[in-house]
Amino acid sequence: MASPNDLQFQEFEEAAELLSADPGASTLSMSASNTSTTAAGGGGGGGRGGGEDVKLDLSEEEGEEESSELLGGQKPTGGFWTFEYYQSFFNVDTVQVLDRVKGSLMPLPGRNFIKHNLRSNPDLYGPFWICVTLVFSVAIGGNLSSFLSEKGNPSYHYRPQFHRVTIAALVIFMYAWLVPIGLWGFLTWRQGAERQIGGYSFLETVCVYGYSLFIYIPTSVLWIIPFEWLRWTLILVAMVISGSVLVLTFWPVVREDTKVMAVATVVTIVVLHTLLAVGCKMYFFQTEVHVPSAVPITPTINMTIATKAH
């Protein structure tokens, strides 16, 4: 005959055993630690929290080792197949996100974005939605700019050019995810065993790259204005700002390496960033684009555009 009091007392015992076995484990659910025969009754009562509680505690220990490497010490609450694991990446408030965006817009020397703004709480909200916004702002801006640049042309027929969204999405998401993977892997390999000291976790790298892309959103909107010198000025300013966010973040880590590798890493970061910016500008905001019309008209259009744009 088990009364609820007995049940509770038993739970504490089990939890205490688990804690002494692994002091690092975080105790979450009392019901899940009850693996004895009274679990039938306790599980029913604990089931109100959802079946995930049971899964959490059993798998938590294995999940922790894999994930703590990725997160650089921040402990997620569960294995990677539970919802709570991914919720821990979205643990930010509006104020924090705005703070991080501001930090990416104003890179001051000595202010490391990761140490100063992220403070070991990297999130995926910022990078993801900044990338999505950038995709649409580049595609829409490019569409508008080609419309404006060909306004005086009677044979031009406005087309929404929707396929550009797909291309923009591919390019930007690949940049925002593959480059951090490569960079993180490279830095981890270079540092070898001293990964914990001064190394950045994968999530922090993705976070920095995501937030550093924010400056391109207003830039792509301003690129609609059809003056070449303005566009090149804007792209320079944007590249300097976001490039310096990246450089200031990664320089302290790379500095300890040999001179050659340090400089090469930083240069690669900057070059890839430049490629993205210039590539986007060239593809989406071309001024020498011609509408797919009959071939003989094409040279005429080219000439009119060339004379218009000087």
Next chain:
Amino acid sequence: MADEANRQFAGLSDVSISEDIPVEGDISVPMGSSSSNRQRGEEDEFSTLDEPVKETILRDLRAVGSKFIHVLYPKRSSVLLRDWDLWGPLLLCVTLALLLQGGAADSEDQGGPQFAEVFVIVWFGSIIITLNSKLLGGTISFFQSLCVLGYCIMPLTAAMAVCRIVLVGGSGTVSFIVRLVVVTASFGWSTFASTAFLADNQPPGRKSLVVYPVFLFYFVIGWMVLTFSPSQ
């Protein structure tokens, strides 16, 4: 002894998600007598087999229609949340995708969105926004959120219909300004309506984080509606 144990634990099985917003709902227009017929519940379900088909269809249509009216006059009500269904969003999505056809999509390269693209954008967009709000700690259920987002596309679908009518009259500057005004108004209406339904279920301090993707979603759909240009 087993009986006693069962009885003692019997109370625990009632401690369920009763306090939260019900995460499941039915599609039926709530009838007054249904709750009192709990013990004859099975008889109720079976009895719908005998009713004429028109009755069955009309019941669902009435439910969908009542939700449309709730989108038109968005007040904080829980009808959309409690009795969610996905017929309305499907109907609206198909209508919008069909209306966006026949444009400059004839030239396959630089045309407007294809039928499949509209579908993907609407449904994938809704799913991603729902996942986003759940990851940020919202208490709304997955399908309730899909339902709200889908129903709030209605103003934009109406704007699309208006735009097509306006475009029949010509595609000059005046028609563009008219279309711009109509699309902007309906975009604002959609965003306002969906935040009226969704905003209460978010943790404090994160409301803007949840509202911004909704804004972006309706902005993109509004852009698709506005840039629709008929083939010549």
